[in-house]
Amino acid sequence: MNSNPPGAGIVEWAVVGSDIGPLLLAATGTGLVSVAFHADARVREKALMQLAARLGAEPVEVLDPISGAGRLAEPARQLDAYFAGALREFTLPLDWSLTTGFHRRVLHELDDSVPYGSVVGYGDLARRVGEPGAAQAVGAAMGANPLPIVVPCHRVVESDGGLGGFGGGLETKRVLLALEGVLPQPLF
Numbered sequence: 001m002n003s004n005p006p007g008a009g010i011v012e013w014a015v016v017g018s019d020i021g022p023l024l025l026a027a028t029g030t031g032l033v034s035v036a037f038h039a040d041a042r043v044r045e046k047a048l049m050q051l052a053a054r055l056g057a058e059p060v061e062v063l064d065p066i067s068g069a070g071r072l073a074e075p076a077r078q079l080d081a082y083f084a085g086a087l088r089e090f091t092l093p094l095d096w097s098l099t100t101g102f103h104r105r106v107l108h109e110l111d112d113s114v115p116y117g118s119v120v121g122y123g124d125l126a127r128r129v130g131e132p133g134a135a136q137a138v139g140a141a142m143g144a145n146p147l148p149i150v151v152p153c154h155r156v157v158e159s160d161g162g163l164g165g166f167g168g169g170l171e172t173k174r175v176l177l178a179l180e181g182v183l184p185q186p187l188f
Helices: 041-055 073-083 101-113 121-126 137-144 170-179
Strands: 013-016 021-025 032-036
Touching: 013 041, 013 073, 021 041, 021 073, 032 041, 032 101, 101 121, 121 137
Parallel strands: none
Antiparallel strands: 013 021, 021 032
């Protein structure tokens, strides 16, 4: 019997550039498992330690993910296309093993029903998963999203029109929503 958690095995990771700074991408044999914002040395170290602990495998760095044929080639290509404005829907296999229960239900609903260029309120998303009083719990699920951008937690906003919080920082959320045409582009 295999005692490793789902998604165990080789975990490949790389840091790729983006319009919002360096992103750490990690993938298992199942699919993309993690995207981490602002992937400086401190963030990388913390993210890699968490991946090793949660997935039961030491992550292996991929030095050139885009030109390679490894697990990160397609996620890196699709993220490049997204930031270039040429991709509106990610078509990647995802490894959901870093999220469970209510959080996983909320993230699946978000991924399935909130398309590019639109937003949803925390309370609305709570109602969609059958938990109408769980707006704050939806916020916690967004904060724990292991696959931001690809599973678009930046599209979840406050019911009064406020941006709400965001694990990548509010400026990052503004940039992503402007890219998708929800907010105006900054003047400079």
